[in-house]
Amino acid sequence: MLPGCPTWPKELADRYRKEGCWRGETFGDMLRQRAAAHGDRIAIVSGDQRMSYAELDARADRLTAGFRKLGIQPQDRVIVQLPNIPQFFEAIFALFRLGALPVFSLPVHRKSEITYLCEFTEAVAYIIPDTDSGFDYRDLAEQVKEAAPALRHVIVAGDPGKFTALGNLYADPVSGMEGPSPGDVAFLQLSGGTTGLPKLIPRTHDDYIYSLRVSAEICSLNENSAYLAVLPVAHNYPLSSPGVLGTLYAGGRVVLARGASPDEAFPLIAEERVTITAVVPPLALIWLDAAASRRYDLSHLQVLQVGGAKFSAEAAKRVSTAMGCTLQQVYGMAEGLVNYTRLDDPEEIIVNTQGRPMSPYDEVRLVDDDDCEVASGEVGHLLTRGPYTIRGYYKAEKHNAKAFTTDGFYRTGDLARLTSAGYLVIEGRDKDQINRGGDKVAAEEVENHLLAHPGVHDAAVVAMPDEFLGERTCAFVVPYHSSSLTDAELKAFLRGRGLAAYKIPDRVEFVDSFPQTGVGKVSKKTLRELIAKKQTSLASVPK
Incomplete structure (x- = not known):
């Protein structure tokens, strides 16, 4: 285990393995198995580019070899700041296979955030696009290099300028290379953060793949599913709920969008016969208003997920009529717990709640300011633990003492109440966020x-x-x-x-x-x- 990463007590880890939550899979193995099963089926669509499972698997292998030649080692941290492009998947699966740890940054992050991540994680490499949405990330990398001189490599998808071209790193695969173990940390995600710069969330192969598997099952994903990614895929929500990784786990097709407006998304839904996509409430409102005036065939869209923030009940009522599909409310956090309304839930539940925990092994408590459980139906501070909820942040011992109870429950910072049917209604935040x-x-x-x-x-x-x-x-x-x-x-x-x-x-x-x-x-x-x-x-x- 990576130093500085708290983990589950042995008795709980043993239980999660015994119950079949953790099946001993790694992300590298997952892609290998999907390539063997689905080979020529399309895994990634990006503009005119279509990449099969076999091609993604082979390119990840070659990039793994290239990263090794560059000197990147197991457990090295690598900042990944890529938009919704195929190279995102090639890079992260290559790092997964190598045992190096992607640190997921968002395209909107700038010098303050990236410099902090480089210094705090002691990152050895930083992977960026050349330009995106009119912004030159190579200029940003120069500023970061000045502020974080320990950063050894800047790797660019596209024109590298003075840095290293990602396209030049692909090399002949190396056989017999030992990969990471399922219980190892696979990557680091950013928390929403309420106290200064974000905390880092360590996710293992075991726990994150479990969340993908259950999410894919709840969302009825299969090899015929097509997931449209309009939100930045490094976000936990479009990454895993079920997101792009859950879609690949199910053998489906990921369609990458470079923008989220109806004029960009609706044609993709029609052309690619998209079956599921995920948006945040402000974007959902734009789509709902636009649907009536756009003449695109959205009939293949089965599920519109809305999450990231609370969706008003009045807006939620409009989805089925305006979009002709089922609304699925998603409430979760990069630290773990994810709740879904189920696809066959009655409208009253879909419209008025933020779903129920996806796993039977999720434990949820609602407590008052003194950590005493509140009465049924009352609002309380939401605490949780389970097989995919972390036990602590990376290198944050003092913060962990406040953010987690002594018996391992994570303090989410949300105020919620629980319905008699076990569904959560989020009522606000208790943190300064x-x-x-x-x-x-x-x-x-x-x-x-x-x-x-x-x-x-x-x-x-x-x-x-x-x-x-x-x-x-x-x-x-x-x-x-x-x-x-x-x-x-x-x-x-x-x-x-x-x-x-x-x-x-x-x-x-x-x-x-x-x-x-x-x-x-x-x-x-x-x-x-x-x-x-x-x-x-x-x-x-x-x-």
């Missing part, structure tokens, strides 16, 4: 960047209600008296510090001081109420 349309913004991280500005005396970032995204970010800023700060200046400052675009505050409010709680802390509750009231007042002003 903003869920901006599925993108999680850690208030403390943004506050720390704001405080680096010489004109800022203090800063507090809170959520404000938004009809479209659910929540947006509002930064309350106390400037120094001599400062003549503007919101445009602050936003430009944050962009200059390499902060991802979704973390830049949507609104900045300048105040003389912050309201305080009875013990002298900043009352973010009051700040949230203030901005919500101000929004309501502005909305009522006649235009």
